[in-house]
Amino acid sequence: MSRRRAWGWVAALRAGSTTPWLEWPADGTAGEGEALGDELPGAQQLALLRRLNLYAAAAGRTVPAAIADRVLGAGVSGRGRSELALVGVDEPGPAGQLGASGQFGPRPVDPDALTDDELLRVASALVADDVAVAAAVPDPEPGLLERVRSVRRPWVRSFVVVGMPWRADAVRADLTARGHRPGGRRPTAYLLADDLETVLVQAWAARCFDQGGATWRGFVRANAGAGNLPPRADVARMARSAAYKYGVERVRVVLDDQLLAEELGVPRLGAPPRLGAHAVDLVRRVGEPLGLLVPSEDRPRLLRETLGERLEGLGGPPPSLPPRWDGWLRTQAERTRHDLAAARYPVLGDLDQLLPRPLGSEQSGPVVPVDAEVLALALGLLLDPVTTRGSAKPKEEA
Amino acid sequence: MSRRVLLHVGTPKTGTSYLQDVLYKNRGRLLKQDVSYPADRFDAHFLAALDLMRLRWGGLEAQAVGAWDKLSAEVRAHEGTSIISHEILASASRSQVARALASLGHRPGGDTSDGGTEVHLFLSVRDLVRQIPAEWQENVKHRARFGYGRFLELIHDPERAHRVGAWFWGVQEIPDILDRWGADLPPERVHLVTVPPSGGSPDLLWERFSAAFELGELDLKLTTQRANPSLGVPESALIRRINRVAARDLPPQHYRPLVRELLAHRTLSKRTKSARLGLPPDQYPWVNELTESWIAELSRRGYDVVGDLADLRGAPAPTGKWVDPDHPPERQVAAAAVDAIKALLLDNAEAHAENERLRRKLEVARRELVRARTPRLMRSMEWTVHKLEHSGKGRQALEVYRKARNRTPG
Numbered sequence: 001m002s003r004r005r006a007w008g009w010v011a012a013l014r015a016g017s018t019t020p021w022l023e024w025p026a027d028g029t030a031g032e033g034e035a036l037g038d039e040l041p042g043a044q045q046l047a048l049l050r051r052l053n054l055y056a057a058a059a060g061r062t063v064p065a066a067i068a069d070r071v072l073g074a075g076v077s078g079r080g081r082s083e084l085a086l087v088g089v090d091e092p093g094p095a096g097q098l099g100a101s102g103q104f105g106p107r108p109v110d111p112d113a114l115t116d117d118e119l120l121r122v123a124s125a126l127v128a129d130d131v132a133v134a135a136a137v138p139d140p141e142p143g144l145l146e147r148v149r150s151v152r153r154p155w156v157r158s159f160v161v162v163g164m165p166w167r168a169d170a171v172r173a174d175l176t177a178r179g180h181r182p183g184g185r186r187p188t189a190y191l192l193a194d195d196l197e198t199v200l201v202q203a204w205a206a207r208c209f210d211q212g213g214a215t216w217r218g219f220v221r222a223n224a225g226a227g228n229l230p231p232r233a234d235v236a237r238m239a240r241s242a243a244y245k246y247g248v249e250r251v252r253v254v255l256d257d258q259l260l261a262e263e264l265g266v267p268r269l270g271a272p273p274r275l276g277a278h279a280v281d282l283v284r285r286v287g288e289p290l291g292l293l294v295p296s297e298d299r300p301r302l303l304r305e306t307l308g309e310r311l312e313g314l315g316g317p318p319p320s321l322p323p324r325w326d327g328w329l330r331t332q333a334e335r336t337r338h339d340l341a342a343a344r345y346p347v348l349g350d351l352d353q354l355l356p357r358p359l360g361s362e363q364s365g366p367v368v369p370v371d372a373e374v375l376a377l378a379l380g381l382l383l384d385p386v387t388t389r390g391s392a393k394p395k396e397e398a
Numbered sequence: 399m400s401r402r403v404l405l406h407v408g409t410p411k412t413g414t415s416y417l418q419d420v421l422y423k424n425r426g427r428l429l430k431q432d433v434s435y436p437a438d439r440f441d442a443h444f445l446a447a448l449d450l451m452r453l454r455w456g457g458l459e460a461q462a463v464g465a466w467d468k469l470s471a472e473v474r475a476h477e478g479t480s481i482i483s484h485e486i487l488a489s490a491s492r493s494q495v496a497r498a499l500a501s502l503g504h505r506p507g508g509d510t511s512d513g514g515t516e517v518h519l520f521l522s523v524r525d526l527v528r529q530i531p532a533e534w535q536e537n538v539k540h541r542a543r544f545g546y547g548r549f550l551e552l553i554h555d556p557e558r559a560h561r562v563g564a565w566f567w568g569v570q571e572i573p574d575i576l577d578r579w580g581a582d583l584p585p586e587r588v589h590l591v592t593v594p595p596s597g598g599s600p601d602l603l604w605e606r607f608s609a610a611f612e613l614g615e616l617d618l619k620l621t622t623q624r625a626n627p628s629l630g631v632p633e634s635a636l637i638r639r640i641n642r643v644a645a646r647d648l649p650p651q652h653y654r655p656l657v658r659e660l661l662a663h664r665t666l667s668k669r670t671k672s673a674r675l676g677l678p679p680d681q682y683p684w685v686n687e688l689t690e691s692w693i694a695e696l697s698r699r700g701y702d703v704v705g706d707l708a709d710l711r712g713a714p715a716p717t718g719k720w721v722d723p724d725h726p727p728e729r730q731v732a733a734a735a736v737d738a739i740k741a742l743l744l745d746n747a748e749a750h751a752e753n754e755r756l757r758r759k760l761e762v763a764r765r766e767l768v769r770a771r772t773p774r775l776m777r778s779m780e781w782t783v784h785k786l787e788h789s790g791k792g793r794q795a796l797e798v799y800r801k802a803r804n805r806t807p808g
Contacts, residue, residue, distance in 0.1 A: 106567070
């Protein structure tokens with residue numbers, strides 16, 4: 001009987017209900033329904049659909065049945081508990097059927113008691129599916145004007161852009177689109193740098209798009225705890241590498257983008273998508289299941305073209321370092337400044353820009369990704385999937 | 399469409415590597431006898447399992463894209479018997495199991511009347527008395543930094559909220575694994591292979607595998623060695639300490655060959671006189687109680703058992719002193735550390751020698767490249783100078799020439 005009740009709740013969720021499982025009618029036939037499949041969906045999927053209904057209702061919308069069915073049929077990505085049974089449902093299946101004894105396996109749960117992290121395991125797998133679908137959509141052919149604009153002008157001086165990978169990629173792409181394609185003989189190497197906290201944040205963002213893996217806290221702890229800077233944030237090392245490759249006399253440290261823009265003869269430099277802490281964390285989570293759907297070399301581009309564009313300006317402020325690492329940050333920043341100054345690289349801007357910025361008075365504490373905020377972004381992507389380029393951009397939840 | 403699929407889904411630490419090694423190395427012979435073990439690399443089924451379960455595994459998952467679909471297509475294309483084997487499949491969820499069985503041609507209820515595949519499920523199982531310490535040790539060999547006590551706490555959590563507990567029971571809770579994998583199969587097509595107790599004939603487990611998979615009648619070469627790379631208490635403690643200080647700095651592609659293979663498998667596993675890792679005495683009561691409930695349930699279900707369900711009871715608690723890997727004998731850890739340092743030094747020396755050999759080879763290649771790019775006339779001149787410098791008259795002739803050109807050697 002309780003299975004019919006559970007199926008009744010499933011049907012209601014498909015129709016947009018937001019009633020919690022524990023408040024679902026337990027007596028009579030009001031809350032009962034016919035089985036919609038062989039197995040009840042897992043508690044994680046049901047909880048996610050209820051949260052999606054709440055999210056849609058807050059925006060005055062309803063969840064289309066096709067999307068509801070996708071959520072109910074989704075898997076759970078990554079390590080951890082697999083689909084969990086609903087608490088209060090008698091497990092034994094039809095007489096004589098093996099399995100589903102209910103005596104073994106993880107304990108049944110109340111879906112409302114599941115953590116946001118547990119729901120994100122389902123949501124990120126669904127978003128990854130959408131991103132993988134977008135991979136099959138061919139890139140639009142560049143128009144004549146775009147092709148003409150991107151032809152390298154013969155009078156453009158030889159240069160390359162190195163340094164902070166997250167920003168350098170965007171600057172290179174923008175310059176190429178303007179006909180300032182990096183390259184040429186004996187180029188000047190412009191090394192993009194910034195204050196060390198910003199460099200670290202961008203190193204983490206680049207890593208989330210390229211490889212996924214560590215959380216912001218884990219990323220900081222792994223490096224600060226070991227006393228090192230991660231390779232993507234070690235500006236002094238990047239400068240040495242550029243000096244080795246292009247010649248020390250041809251390396252210039254860039255700490256003022258406008259000065260570089262003037263030197264290259266462009267009105268301004270391109271910038272990477274501005275993603276907040278929660279948005280980057282969502283990209284990190286989606287990248288994990290996506291790694292099993294597309295070749296690893298395609299993953300960063302796909303994530304940039306889908307989530308990078310859709311999450312632009314969303315996800316709160318960038319992450320910041322917990323105060324316990326202030327001393328480490330300052331030491332590393334001063335070491336970097338000293339190394340660059342000692343090597344006498346020409347600088348566009350002021351080397352003091354490398355040092356940590358003083359905390360603003362309005363800053364109440366370190367910014368770190370919060371599961372609830374990450375889930376809210378994921379719900380937006382479930383309601384308006386990234387399967388088509390240029391799809392509507394969801395508004396950030398208050 | 400394949401007639402039969404023998405699907406071996408676990409559990410870990412039950413001799414699965416040996417079975418897979420035999421099957422992989424004999425896949426050509428097997429195919430001639432109408433049995434397919436479809437694998438173009440030794441870890442093909444592992445990658446397929448990662449793909450099916452969308453599991454990340456230290457970067458290896460990047461090689462797993464589409465691996466399950468490829469494997470299942472090969473199985474469907476074979477007309478005879480196919481074998482699939484990997485122990486991490488034990489943790490698959492119900493939806494993943496449904497996808498896997500459907501992709502192999504399984505029909506609901508195992509119906510074969512209209513061309514459905516006859517899927518036989520195999521689960522090799524070992525007592526928890528040995529599996530619990532073995533799983534912690536496996537965690538340690540995969541970069542884990544938590545102690546044995548913490549591991550026991552995590553697997554004791556009834557919510558299984560931590561990934562360690564969830565994974566442990568996902569691959570070790572036999573009735574639940576069979577609930578997920580065997581719910582849609584007739585019980586006579588579910589085969590349990592029990593690992594015999596310690597101290598028996600070393601061939602007994604293989605004989606059981608051989609009987610279960612009907613390999614006894616086939617012509618196979620059993621030339622591979624049965625590896626037993628288990629570690630003792632001080633050795634496990636040492637690896638854990640190494641993980642605590644170095645695992646974060648060592649990327650997986652270096653950790654695997656250096657720590658797991660060189661230190662754990664090739665060096666520390668040879669120290670067999672140290673105390674063996676075991677279950678703490680206070681854990682026996684709940685383990686025994688759980689085991690009895692499993693035996694009762696499995697007996698009731700009527701599966702085909704190769705071996706004896708009583709094997710799951712494991713050995714009783716030893717009467718001697720139990721050695722805690724969280725507080726190991728320090729002298730023994732130090733001795734193990736010296737062995738580890740020696741192994742690393744030798745390996746490093748070998749790497750240095752190899753570097754030197756490659757450096758010399760590179761230098762020769764560089765010279766040849768320069769030579770190949772040098773014009774023929776220049777090479778002829780160099781050859782002439784070289785020859786002239788090796789004879790008295792030649793040197794005189796060169797001197798005259800250089801005076802005439804107002805140049806000096808050097």
